[in-house]
Amino acid sequence: xxxxxxxxxxxxxxxxxxxxxxxxxxxxxxxxxxxxxxxxxxxxxxxxxxxxxxxxxxxxxxxxxxxxxxxxxxxxxxxxxxxxxxxxxxxxxxxxxxxxxxxxxxxxxxxxxx
Amino acid sequence: xxxxxxxxxxxxxxxxxxxxxxxxxxxxxxxxxxxxxxxxxxxxxxxxxxxxxxxxxxxxxxxxxxxxxxxxxxxxxxxxxxxxxxxxxxxxxxxxxxxxxxxxxxxxxxxxxxxxxxxxxxxxxxxxxxxxxxxxxxxxxxxxxxxxxxxxxxxxxxxxxxxxxxxxxxxxxxxxxxxxxxxxxxxxxxxxxxxxxxxxxxxxxxxxxxxxxxxxxxxxxxxxxxxxxxxxxxxxxxxxxxxxxxxxxxxxxxxxxxxxxxxxx
Numbered sequence: 001x002x003x004x005x006x007x008x009x010x011x012x013x014x015x016x017x018x019x020x021x022x023x024x025x026x027x028x029x030x031x032x033x034x035x036x037x038x039x040x041x042x043x044x045x046x047x048x049x050x051x052x053x054x055x056x057x058x059x060x061x062x063x064x065x066x067x068x069x070x071x072x073x074x075x076x077x078x079x080x081x082x083x084x085x086x087x088x089x090x091x092x093x094x095x096x097x098x099x100x101x102x103x104x105x106x107x108x109x110x111x112x113x114x
Numbered sequence: 115x116x117x118x119x120x121x122x123x124x125x126x127x128x129x130x131x132x133x134x135x136x137x138x139x140x141x142x143x144x145x146x147x148x149x150x151x152x153x154x155x156x157x158x159x160x161x162x163x164x165x166x167x168x169x170x171x172x173x174x175x176x177x178x179x180x181x182x183x184x185x186x187x188x189x190x191x192x193x194x195x196x197x198x199x200x201x202x203x204x205x206x207x208x209x210x211x212x213x214x215x216x217x218x219x220x221x222x223x224x225x226x227x228x229x230x231x232x233x234x235x236x237x238x239x240x241x242x243x244x245x246x247x248x249x250x251x252x253x254x255x256x257x258x259x260x261x262x263x264x265x266x267x268x269x270x271x272x273x274x275x276x277x278x279x280x281x282x283x284x285x286x287x288x289x290x291x292x293x294x295x296x297x298x299x300x301x302x303x304x305x306x307x308x309x310x311x312x313x314x315x316x317x318x319x320x321x322x323x324x325x326x327x328x329x330x331x332x333x334x335x336x337x338x339x340x341x342x343x344x345x346x347x348x349x350x351x352x353x354x355x356x357x358x359x360x361x362x363x364x365x366x367x368x369x370x371x372x373x374x375x376x377x378x379x
Contacts, residue, residue, distance in 0.1 A: 004318045004353035076325055079288045084320065 010068050016061040020054065027051075048109040059102040067095035124150035127202060129160055131172065132212045134219050144210075145169070151202045158186055158197035161211070161223075174223040181337060184273030187214050188223055194275035194335040214278035216287075230277050233290050237298035237316055242309025260305040267300035267345055269338040276332035276342050288321040292332035292342035295323060299345040302352065310352075318353045326350075 027047060028038040037043055048055065071091040075084050107113040130146045147168050149160045158176055165172045176186040179198045186197035189212040191205060202209075217225040243254070276292040277283055283291050290298075298313045317323050323346055332342040 002318055003320060003322065003324050004350075007324050007350075008354050072324070075320055076282070076286045076289075079286065079321070 006068060010065060010072075013061040013065040017058070017065055020058045020061065023054070024058070045109070048106070049111075052106055052110045055106050056103065059099060059106065063095050063099045063102070067091040067098070124152050125207075127151045127160070127205075128208045129164065130208070130210045131161075131164070131223065133172075133222050134213070135221060145172075149202075153203065155202045156198055157188070157190060157195070157200040157202060157205070157209075157211070160202055160209075161197060173221045182271060184271035184337075187273040187275050187278070188212065189214060189278065194279045196273060196275070196337045199337055214274055216278050216280065216283040216291075217274065225274075227274060229287070230274050230291065230293065231272070233294040234272065234297060237290065237294045237301075237313055238309060239297040239301060241301065241304065241307050242312060243306065244308060254306040256305055263305070264300045264303040267296050267303070267340055270296060270300070270340050271338055273337065275335045275337060276340075279331040279335045281329050281331065282325050282327060286321060286325055289325050290317065290322055292326075292346065295326070295349060296340060296342040296345040299349050302349070314349075314353060317349055323349045323353060 028035055038047075068091070071087055074087045074091075104113060126148050127150075128146055129149050130144050132142070133145050134142045147164045149163050151160065156179075158179060161172070161174055161176075165174075174186070174188070174197075176197065177183040178185070181196055181199045184196070188195060188197050190197075190200060191210055194214065211223065213219055213223045213225050217227060217230060220226050241254075270293060272293065274293070276296075280289075280292050282289045295317055298317050301307045302310045302313055326343075326346045328343060328347065330343045333340075333344065336342065
């Protein structure tokens, strides 16, 4: 993939994180009963049930943004073809593992997995 | 004791210069020289004073003495400057002079420009057109507005000050650097050029435009008023948009017959 395509995705996921993050904080602060009620077990569970797909989208954005950003930093600090290839693949594997683990957590909360 | 006219009009300034000699035991050190500075004296003249009267082994690079050749780039009190364009009275009583950063040292204040110039060559800094051979008798006219699109970037004298000031060049030796990227944009913005795709493939890479953190130090130190930071941001915009700027340039205009007749008559 071209570097400009990766960077475009980096910017778009950044904006996505900002929007969904703001939504997340708004949900905690303003939805019925304020912050103390928002972090009660029953409330958290109901939020997860209602916004499962949104959380999954948030996870996709975060995973790409974090690991692509990390790759960019590491590739800039040191050079070399083998090093760059290794860093890229490490980030892909780490990103995939994070995404799968996060998805598993979301699916457990949604009651799909036990 | 009566002072001479020359002494009365001068002020002693301490000039601390970086010295490097790969053949000596202590390879790198600083030497301090006292230079009598007259009004209107440039840093280059001070360095020449040191070389001519105090230490003939002191080495630095210079040529035109008027800010055109770009040979006398140095780091003066922590900031990149052309020695010939820097007035001594703007620098205070104590001056520290170092060679440019991000390039290998050769001796004293002289650095090796090879990698810098290689990167400049890499972006193909010349007009690329497919129809030149097909139309050898035609000319590529430009409107004044079209010239303005790239004129500011054409002032680059390849002095290397931006390359030295760039924080990305300090960590990423493969980074093309502000000078080369600006020249890539200079030709992409040129209405006569058709090599945008070729150049975008060179700059839109791991060590190209995306490594610019927009510190702006390149623009800050440029002695010719070129704006490399702006050029790199323009390249980023073009790389993201991918279309629009890639449209074919208009064909070469036929030679003005009236002018041709006038020239031959």
